[in-house]
Amino acid sequence: MAGNGNHPILDELADASRRAILEQLRTGPKSVMELVEATALKQPNVSNHLAKMRERGLVVAQRSGRQVFYSLANPLVEAVLTTALSGWGQNDATADADHRLKQWSERYAAAIAAGNEEEARRIVSECLIQRLPMEDLYIEVFQHSLVQIGLWYEEGKLTEAQEHLASGITERLMAKASQFYPSMLSQGKTVILGAVAGNWHSIGLRMISDVLQHHGWHALYLGANVPTESFVQMVRQKQPHMVIISCAVEEVAEEARRLVERLKALRNEPDMRQFIIGLGGGFINRNPDFVREVGADFTARDARELLARLES
Ligand code: B12
Incomplete structure (x- = not known):
């Protein structure tokens, strides 16, 4: 991996x-x-x-x-050089890759739970120096750690403020890490990504956006809580090949249904490109039947599965 x-x-x-x-x-x-x-x-x-x-x-x-x-x-190259010249960054070619990944993930979860951004940054640098593929860093380290943060929160081990801090650190480090994964050859395709109105969970969506961009898509990332009508207007204006909607909590499920309906109606308008509609996120992963129920074209549990689906 x-x-x-x-x-x-x-x-x-x-x-x-x-x-x-x-x-x-x-x-x-x-x-x-x-x-x-x-x-x-x-x-x-x-x-x-x-x-x-x-x-x-x-x-x-x-x-x-x-x-x-x-x-x-x-x-x-710049990052590796800086680190190597400053004396740390171990050559650990024999270590088992999956074991290291698990360790990074555990250390990262502990660091963000403690609000220790310095340590979290150090772990991400180690991953970059060891040339960890983007999907591994994003899913095995960032995503798994945030799920762990959610569990600790549920168990009463973390407060809401600590959960916010952990998310903020991850957002910042993801933005930094993404610069180390240049875009591959352009696919000549555009994707628009937005979280349904009322959904403040944007990290997963950002991951998908970065991963697609890394794989040559032109990504227009709208972020959290996008008002439905202006989402639709953007799709009409930009004529993308794909629209990605994120829906993390049940409270916004009805708004997600409305957005998918509006987009499907838009698709039938003359002169519109035949874009595909993906619907995913935490709520969808817990209720996969919802995708068929509302008539979206596909879903995927995470960014890696999405790539595999697009390739096939
Ligand atoms: C971080 C977090 C927050 C942050 C979000 C910050 C941000 N900028 O995103 C903040 C603090 C704002 C927040 C707020 C709330 N949260 Co919150 N949050 C989380 C937490 C801990 C992690 C979410 C996350 O980032 N996961 C990591 C990302 C990478 O994973 P992901 O979102 O699932 O995305 C991946 C896949 O789903 C998929 N994907 C995502 N979108 C799409 C779209 C398509 C088309 C496809 C194909 C795939 C896809 O690919 C992504 C990348 O691999 C979860 C715990 C958990 N178990 O998830 C709770 C959680 C989601 N939150 C929850 C709740 C209840 C809330 C709040 C209502 C109250 C609260 N307790 O804080 C509020 C308001 C939410 C709202 N209205 O949106 C609940 C939801 C429970 C439920 N059954 O609905 C959870 C599960 C925690 C819990 N167990 O209580 N939260």
């Missing part, structure tokens, strides 16, 4: 010359001559190292006028 092995940048850091070049690139793009000056290495040497690191996808080159500037290839 989880990604194995370490980031290739860790091998590069074993070489003192490459380490020196990468350290310089942390401060911004540099030309070969600037790197020669800053590192005191010989020019052919610097060029040679840069060519090798380009091949391995660690640095990129960009021409500006007559000069070529080199920079770190992406934010993941």
Whole structure:
């Protein structure tokens, strides 16, 4: 399930010359001559190292006028470099991936329950350094931990304020982590995602939005509590290929029914693209028959299942 092995940048850091070049690139793009000056290495040497690191996808080159500037290839390389140079980030290639995932999940749940954002951030950085696939980080770490928070809340171990804090930390860290998972080749397809009016649970929807974006969809994320009529208006205006509706609590089920009815009517209007309608979220997972009852096209229990469904 989880990604194995370490980031290739860790091998590069074993070489003192490459380490020196990468350290310089942390401060911004540099030309070969600037790197020669800053590192005191010989020019052919610097060029040679840069060519090798380009091949391995660690640095990129960009021409500006007559000069070529080199920079770190992406934010993941930057993060791994920062962490490795600051001395932590263990190479643990032999550890069992699923066991590590479980440990991250447990540690993360404990950290957000305690409101310890620093520790939560550290755990997410570890996951990114170990190149954990997005779906694993989102579902096994974030989603499982939030479900655990819900259980602790039900058991009276956490207050509502603590639940809010735990959600807030996760929202912030998800926003950060998403930057480390670049979009794959565009699918040329648009999805609109919104939580039904009255539903304040937006984290699951955000996950779906990030995961679809990572898989090449153009995602228009409307967030929590979207008034039904303006949701419909947005769909009419943007002509998406898919609409994703999230419904986490029973109180908003009737509004979800109304929204699906309005969207199906919209689909029958002339000149409208034939978009598909997905309905999911906590309430739907507990009441899967509701999807057929209201006439939505599909559901999925989580972001991974949704991807599998779309692929098939
Ligand atoms: C965090 C949280 C909150 C946060 C939400 C913050 C935010 N920005 O989202 C806050 C504090 C605001 C909140 C408020 C409330 N909450 Co609340 N909350 C939770 C908690 C702990 C986690 C929810 C979560 O984020 N899960 C993680 C995400 C990733 O999972 P997910 O939402 O299920 O999403 C995944 C799938 O469902 C699916 N999916 C989601 N949408 C869609 C759409 C489509 C089309 C598809 C295919 C798939 C799909 O993919 C997602 C990603 O994998 C749950 C506990 C639990 N067991 O879930 C309670 C829970 C959902 N809340 C609950 C309740 C009752 C409330 C409140 C009414 C009161 C309260 N106790 O706080 C209020 C108001 C709710 C309202 N009107 O919307 C109950 C609902 C019970 C029920 N039977 O209806 C739960 C189950 C807790 C409990 N056991 O009491 N809550």
